Each structure stands twice: as structure tokens, then as C-alpha cells.
Amino acid sequence: MKLNTDIQVLLAVLVGFVCFLLFDYTIILGLIAFPFLIYFLMKIKTESMMHLWITTLILIIVASVFFTVFSFMLLMIAFFVAMFLERTIRGGYTQENAIVYTGFMLGLMLLSFIIMLQAVGEIPSFDVIAGRVIDWYSGQLKEVEKIVGATEIVDMKLISAYINQFFITLPAQILIFGFFMSLYTVLMVRVLNPIGRVWQKRHFMYWIVPRFVAHLYFIGLLISLFIAPEGPVFNVLSNVMLLLEWALFVHGVAFTFYFVKKKNMHTAVVVLFFVLAILLRPITIFIGFMELILRIRLRMELDNGRK
Template identity: 35%
Template sequence: MKQDIPYLKVVSAIAVSLILFLLTDFTFILGFLLVPFVIYLLLDIKFKSDRTFFITVFIIWIPTLYGFSILSFVMFIVIVCSVLLLEGTLKQRFTQEVTLTYLTFLMGILSLSSVLILQAFKVIPSFGNIESRMIAWYTEQLNDVSSITGQTFDTEMIIQSVKGFFTLIPSQFFVVSFVIALYTVLMIRVLVTDKSQLWTYVPFSKWVFPRNIAYIYFGFMILTLFQNTLGDAVYAIVMNSMVILEWIIYIHGLAFVLYFLKHKELNIVWIVLIMIVSVILKPITLFVGFIDMLFRFRRRIETGGK
């Protein structure tokens, strides 16, 4: 049965939320540092009293809507939805890595869709508009340098690099969301005193993602071979999907490397050194993760090769 909670906790949640939005308007990165604390306080309130939670959210919503930037309002929406999602994962006793996956996609989809909606209503410039301005600025700067030094620059290569960057912007929302989701889940685990109430903990070395991800990734790789026949919109979807899938396979690869090193009972120093190398050498780790997804080497090791 849900219970009333001290109003000091409600005041703390409101105060930390407003500080978060204030920091976000001035320093984007510092604002994100407070996200887990706001989510933790609101999640604790939600577990103890639905009524108090929605009252608290309404009180935070008023100054956020009228006193802060649109970025803070989008963050407010993402935080509230994240709290509702995390409450559901805790009640369903999801594992930590499954919770992290759901939270990443929720944050990524909400933030990206919010930006696209704001662009559609011309509240903020579109990616295409920003891209055109950046290309024009770079071209102007290169022309000025060329006129002074007499050197020629490969303008087309720079233009293609800028276009490639803007093509992959949607996928970066999910990459950043993963970092924030991971930070949030880990901080909640630190802040909560009763660890038994949290998600089922699975060691990182035991993280296993579905084999279908490798199949889908391979299918997208085949599609990139027909780049010239794909439309710009389809090509952008393929490339952004590949970036997201690459990160999943990369994390899977890191988990497999750690599992293999522990299975071989190597010294902790060697494990740390090899893991650092694995993090740095992303293409190799990505290949390892892709192969393990297909052939399930961890399962073969555990069953003695069967």
C-alpha cells in the first residue's frame, strides 16, 4: 500500500529539478549531471504516493514551461517518462541491462522526436538549414585562405564530411542517451539504500544481446553496397541504424572479452590492460562481438563445446 511521504523530499525534488533546468540553460553538460538525482527523487516519490508524484510533477511543470528554455522543457518530459518507465521495470523485476536498453531507447526516441517536432514548427532551425550554413561558412573561410596563401583545398571532401556528420545526427541522440541512461541507472544503484528493491544485477561479463541484431546489422551492411540506388532518406535511415547497432554489438563484444578473460582466470592487471585495449580498438571488439552473437561462443564454453 502506498504511503504519504515527508514534504521535505517533495521540496528537494522541486529544488533539484529547478537547479537542473537552470544549469541546462547555461551549461548543457553540467545540467545532465543532475538528471539521475532528479529521477531518483521523483522515482522514490512515485513508489510511495502516486498523488504526491503527480502534484510534484505539476509544480515543476509550471516554472519549467514559462521560466526556462525549450531544451529544459524537453528534458522535463524525458525525465517524467523515464521515471514511469523505471517504475515499471522495477515492478516487473527486469534485469539491469534490459532496463538500460529500454531507458536508452526511450530517452533517444523522446529527445529526437521532440527536436524534429520543434523543427517542423520552426521553433529551432532544421538540420538541413544548419548544414547549409555550415557548408557556406567553411567554403567562405577556405576561399579566403586560398586567396591569401595561394593554396588550393579539397572543398568537396570537406562538404561531404559535413554532410556525413549531419546524416548521422539522429543516431547520436541514442549514443548520448545510452551514456545518460547508464549514468542514471548506476547512480540510482548508488543512491538507493535497500539494494534488494533494485533491478536484478547481472555482471557485465554475462551481458548477452539477441542474435537477430547481428543478422539485421549484416543486412544493413549489404544495403550499403547499393548506396547509389538508395534514396537519401533510406540511406540516412540505414546509416543511423548501423551506428546504433554497432554500439550494441560493441558492448556485446566488450562483455564477451571480459567473460573470456575471467574464464581463463587471468591476473586482474592483465584483464584491465586487455579491456582498455579492447575499448580503444573498437573495430576489433566490434568484430569479436559480431562473431560471438552469431556463434554463441560463451554458451559453447559453458557447456564444454556442446
């Protein structure tokens, strides 16, 4: 049933209010409701740009009056993501491209907002958070040592190094999180709009990462051999390498799925290989890297074409 645009505006405001409420209560529930807000904003955008601006203005007032700055941040991300996703549909993008581009944009926006909030002192910097986590963990460890009457239960220096490394690569992890949020959002929008115009669908086993990713990864490995594991250069390289590893991981999973499907293996075997590819991440990254270098999938396609 086609709804009047004014009714869709009211529904979008209601969904936005619920989304902000859930986001203030717990971030996870807010993110789960995120695609529903995106869907209504996209629907309104396709019918009337003026109604989209009215909806956004109402939601800005609601977010500013009743909720925190984080809800306002969520609204801005939702607005631009909805605009971009609607553009990808009109532009005839594949679902794969829509997920990747939207994920990159979503991650960059989220990272930009976090940096802005850190600049105005709304949230502490990553270094400060890392120091607090280390201090808290150290205090908890000392309490445990008092209770059990032992010392050096774990190597605190090693734990501190892991925690610091986690926060060093947090920008890259935010971008990766943006990709997964994009994946979830695009799939949910497709489910919510089953009869409307959506993206061209390409099977996951045909997903291909650009070949230059493998070249950059190899160059990054070489550079890492000649720099000290500290300082700004190491921090930037760590973030870049993490992003490249995830790209190769996705490519490796897709190629593994493609390989077992083309070999006409039993469904149970296909599922088993798919699960193993996800669990054995280092091996899957290597598989993705070698596939890009050797172009195994292209060779298989050419061999099948000659038969």
C-alpha cells in the first residue's frame, strides 16, 4: 500500500525518535533500528526533496531538545547515507559497490565526528582512553593477586602493548565497522523494500577486490620490516595494513566460496569450507592475496569457457 508523503514524514519522525531513544539507552539497539530510519528517509527523498528537508529539520529539533549530541551525530550520518544510497539505486550500482562505497563513507563520517568530539573535549582522546583501560585492568589484576596470594599472574607489559595496539588501530577498526553497518543497512533496506527498485544483485562468490590491494599489502609488508614499532609512521601503517587485511580477507572468503561451488561439491562441504574460511582468517588472507596475484578465478573462468 502506497502511503501519503505526509504520513511517511510522520512515520520517519516517529522512527527517528525511537531510534534516538534506543541509541541513548544502548548503542547496540540504536544501531539495530538505524536501517529503518534510512529506509523512510530514502522513500521520502524519492518522492519529495522538500519533505526530506522538513523531516530532517524536525528530527534535528527533536535530537537537539530531547537527546544528546550523539543522537544528532546519528541523524547526520543517517541523512547523508540515505541520500547516497538513493543515488546508488538511481545510478544502477551493484549491491556490492553500494555496500563498499557506503561503508567507506559511513566509517569516515563516524571517525570525523569522533575526532570533532575529541577536539571540543566531549570525549577523551584514544591515548587517554587507552591509559584509563590499562590503569583499570592493572588495578583489577592487583586485586586478584591479593585474593589468590600470587604475583605476576599475567605479563602486564604484554597486556598493555596489546591494549595500546588496539587503540592505535582504532581508526581502521571504525572504518571496518562502517563496512559492516553498511552491509547490514543495505540488506535491511532490500528486505523492507522487496517490490521497489533496489540495487543490482551480484552473488557473493563473484565479489572481487581490486588487484592493487595485493600490491599495496606487499609494499606495506616490506615497509614494516624497516621501521620501528612505534611513532606516527608505524601508527599510520598499522591502520592501512589492517584495512588491507580485511579487504583480502573478504576477497579470500568470496574466492573460497567460488572455488567449492564451481567444483560442484555437496552443500554441506560448501558450508564447511565457508565456515573454515571465516574462522581461519590468516590463511584466508593469504588465499585472497595469492588469488589476486595469480588471478586463479580468471583462469578457472577461461578454462570453463574452453570446455
